[in-house]
Amino acid sequence: MSNCESCPTKDKCSSKENCMIENNPLNQVKKVIGVMSGKGGVGKSTVSVLLANQLRKQGYRVGILDADITGPSIPRLMHVENQRAEASEMGIFPVNTKNGMKVISLNLLMEDENQPVIWRGPLLAGVVKQFWTDVIWGDLDYLLIDMPPGTADIALTVMQSIPINGVVMVSVPQDLVSMIVAKAVNMARKMDIDVIGVVENMSYIQCPDCKTKIQMYDDDNTEEFLKDMNLDLIGELPMCKEIIDISKNGMETISDNLSSTLDDITKKVISKI
Numbered sequence: 001m002s003n004c005e006s007c008p009t010k011d012k013c014s015s016k017e018n019c020m021i022e023n024n025p026l027n028q029v030k031k032v033i034g035v036m037s038g039k040g041g042v043g044k045s046t047v048s049v050l051l052a053n054q055l056r057k058q059g060y061r062v063g064i065l066d067a068d069i070t071g072p073s074i075p076r077l078m079h080v081e082n083q084r085a086e087a088s089e090m091g092i093f094p095v096n097t098k099n100g101m102k103v104i105s106l107n108l109l110m111e112d113e114n115q116p117v118i119w120r121g122p123l124l125a126g127v128v129k130q131f132w133t134d135v136i137w138g139d140l141d142y143l144l145i146d147m148p149p150g151t152a153d154i155a156l157t158v159m160q161s162i163p164i165n166g167v168v169m170v171s172v173p174q175d176l177v178s179m180i181v182a183k184a185v186n187m188a189r190k191m192d193i194d195v196i197g198v199v200e201n202m203s204y205i206q207c208p209d210c211k212t213k214i215q216m217y218d219d220d221n222t223e224e225f226l227k228d229m230n231l232d233l234i235g236e237l238p239m240c241k242e243i244i245d246i247s248k249n250g251m252e253t254i255s256d257n258l259s260s261t262l263d264d265i266t267k268k269v270i271s272k273i
């Protein structure tokens with residue numbers, strides 16, 4: 001039962017007959033944005049949270065679904081790690097952040113966030129599906145999904161069972177990483193999901209005195225990579241302490257400079273989705 005009326009991808013749907021997506025009639029989510037990377041540790045969760053916060057600042061109703069089941073960092077980055085999601089007969093209620101965003105993560109359903117999830121693929125896939133079908137998101141303008149790293153089982157489940165309007169790829173300027181990100185781009189395209197563009201994270205460091213931008217990677221082939229893959233660069237983020245500190249201070253200590261970069265990135269994402 002796909003319930004096409006409440007499906008965020010209903011305007012571009014070409015597969016009603018063999019659709020595997022179940023939509024919850026209690027939810028009206030306008031757009032779903034996946035944040036993906038292919039390679040672990042490049043800043044996918046960080047970028048998900050930065051984008052979500054910036055969209056919220058612009059006045060949108062925002063949710064964030066942590067599909068990185070085995071390494072869930074969203075609750076800490078959103079400062080809701082001490083709250084617990086509640087379940088009722090109607091479904092699971094996400095937790096709310098101070099600034100009114102909704103969050104779901106497996107860690108918000110576990111008694112102890114330090115316990116590992118030692119489950120096999122099918123069980124993990126079931127949880128990710130439930131985060132779409134059984135969570136009461138209500139009315140949202142944007143739902144961001146922190147995608148599982150890699151291009152294997154769970155990433156595939158997310159792409160098949162959640163109606164994603166587009167994905168933002170997170171990369172760092174290093175040859176090895178772009179090769180792996182290319183795999184994620186090709187995966188999304190094979191699944192008929194739009195790739196909105198690339199956010200290059202840890203793109204440079206900035207000298208605090210003279211403000212010179214210093215590139216850290218010698219083998220930065222970003223331009224070539226974007227051209228070869230027919231991708232747009234939607235923004236570059238520096239490697240900096242204020243980004244590291246969001247798990248400690250939230251977005252409160254984000255400088256005007258970084259805030260304006262994030263503003264440009266979110267505006268580009270919105271315009272392309």
Ligand SMILES: Nc1ncnc2c1ncn2[C@@H]1O[C@H](COP(=O)(O)OP(=O)(O)OP(=O)(O)O)[C@@H](O)[C@H]1O
Pocket residue numbers: 037039040041042043044045046047068071073149201202237238239240241243244
């Ligand atoms: N621009 C940045 N500047 C400095 N540190 C950063 C930046 N982006 C991310 N980090 C740090 O890098 C680490 C990995 O970030 P994050 O957890 O967002 O990556 P990920 O791609 O989601 O990882 P995983 O594959 O484990 O899900 C974190 O400690 C984070 O604080």
